[in-house]
Amino acid sequence: MTQTAPISPGARLAAMRAAAPLIHNITNYVAMNVMANVLLAAGASPAMVHAREEAADFAAVASALTVNIGTISPPWAEAMEAAAASAVAHGKPWVLDPVAVFASGYRSGACTRLLDLRPTAIRGNASEILAQSGGAAGASGADAGDEVSAAEDGARALARRSGAVVAVTGPVDFVTDGTRALRVANGHGLMPKVTALGCSLTGVVAAFLATGEDPLDAAAAALAFYGLAGERAAQGATGPGGFAVAFLDALHALTPAELDAGARIEAA
Amino acid sequence: MTQTAPISPGARLAAMRAAAPLIHNITNYVAMNVMANVLLAAGASPAMVHAREEAADFAAVASALTVNIGTISPPWAEAMEAAAASAVAHGKPWVLDPVAVFASGYRSGACTRLLDLRPTAIRGNASEILAQSGGAAGASGADAGDEVSAAEDGARALARRSGAVVAVTGPVDFVTDGTRALRVANGHGLMPKVTALGCSLTGVVAAFLATGEDPLDAAAAALAFYGLAGERAAQGATGPGGFAVAFLDALHALTPAELDAGARIEAA
């Protein structure tokens, strides 16, 4: 038995851009515009479709789906569940973003129902993954109140229980499928000063999942790509406003070769 | 009978800015912020009002209305229809933006009902206009999958059937009232890499319609203004992030004389 060479992050980026996958997003009002711009800049084709009348049909034709509970309300929750079930039925990957799942019983109930629909991946900050895995989150709003390291055991447990790849993002990201785990050390401290960059990352993860066979490595490549674009954008940025602009430019400009040279992915 | 001199695009821009028309927009969640900024930068006064409880009343006092189905759902569809009917009843122009009308039966049904309310103009990409005119669209998401040239016959037919000026926007725009037709060759390839610039153009078309007598020429002037601002913004832009910023600056800075010098409008 011969071993195939591993697919590099840069090769994954090139494949994603070549496919320009249609990413169906049911996300929060704060994130919609920046997420669409992030996906366009990265090379994917975003669409935001949330009506119950069409969400399931649209998930069937899109390349991947993301579901983000940031500004969830009951009609949207119905569409999220219908779209996720449709994605699964049609063999399309879908990614869950459990924004502030710890903030209310309403949110945690919605996430429990979504988890039952077997997401391909879950991306959240440490507080969100801790809460999702049954732990106590040290946060009350949308920003993380816990260190990534504190959520690693929870992430492994959540991955094993749900069957999803779980990505805990922060200064150093941790991503696991319950068996293997990776750390991704790309990124910059200005990223959490721009709203919805975490939410938008969920879309980029979906775009890489849509065009890669192995969800753990595909997700890690997406995290490295995103973090490296953040590092490049921070060069010369004088604050979060200029950084956000330069970040879109960096997502657009970063080449596969640059990603291979700059990605800091290690076994955990 | 003497022939009056044609009104130049620059004169139309000056008239629009002098009037600063109040543009009532019922648009999608992705576009709202950028559309408001585009209208402010161009010189109009935007307002986003979608509640059924007030949409018809607001359409009666605004200078023009736009309706965009990008993130349509049933309560919004009701407000769209009520606002469009009110605009017509009060002699105000209204513009339909049939985002991804081909994506679901729900969308095409909503658009059919809106078309019956006789929009003054319809603006879409080639796939949207093709679908709206009864053809088969080569797209599945929000981005165009067809060439503008492929939608010209459909645009003429749609204009004749609906009574609306139909604008197909892309690398070279095509706009027709069913009898006459114009091509507008302004624009830049970075424009489709920024989300909601097409949606926002619909608002600028409405602003020019609100302050011009002849919808076909008013729409063409709006398209030339928009595209020329895109050309200017692309000078020195290093990617879609910086381009989006420079585009707002260009809409704000472009003078009527510069528009007259740079507009590339030709009979089709």
Next chain:
Amino acid sequence: MTQTAPISPGARLAAMRAAAPLIHNITNYVAMNVMANVLLAAGASPAMVHAREEAADFAAVASALTVNIGTISPPWAEAMEAAAASAVAHGKPWVLDPVAVFASGYRSGACTRLLDLRPTAIRGNASEILAQSGGAAGASGADAGDEVSAAEDGARALARRSGAVVAVTGPVDFVTDGTRALRVANGHGLMPKVTALGCSLTGVVAAFLATGEDPLDAAAAALAFYGLAGERAAQGATGPGGFAVAFLDALHALTPAELDAGARIEAA
């Protein structure tokens, strides 16, 4: 009896940043993203939560609440009232932003019910405060159609009647608790050319109220901070696009010492 030294605007800014208060916002779709970025850049932690199922619970744990009627509809109005009542019950300040309250009977009815819930502060443009105080507004859309000076008497009356600090913002802001009044002369003419900067200011006022004892002086410090960031951002800005980017950078960079040096707050 000794008199304590007044707290400087810079000291209030430092206190706000040290606390990084969680600000719960129920605001309009146009403003959500920019408001979140403004609050992050200023040093607060924003959260947008509007579902009736959780809004009251969330208001109880947040440091302050803002309610903005810009794109109000009946389900959101219910959540606004529940959240405001919860904020009051838990001793948290809340700020009302009566966007275009004059535009429909639906809006003015919603505002009347919110006023009965005793906001800590009300921030609006001159036309909005005039309408809220029972006068006739000279505007039809979201932009002010009246001078700040024309709304001063109305602001005093509204403050006395409602118990709220009332801030009328414009070229020179006027803020009063019904007894005392201040003028804040910071700001720049490009600010109203960027959508939702007024809405976002409401969040900054809430952040200062959440970390200051005296609402009138806390609100004035917030207005000075915001206006001074606008003045700094305008240096070198070539239009509303670049200005909006530089404005976030300025909110992030402005130091307490710079605010104390640049604030132009005077008794009215």
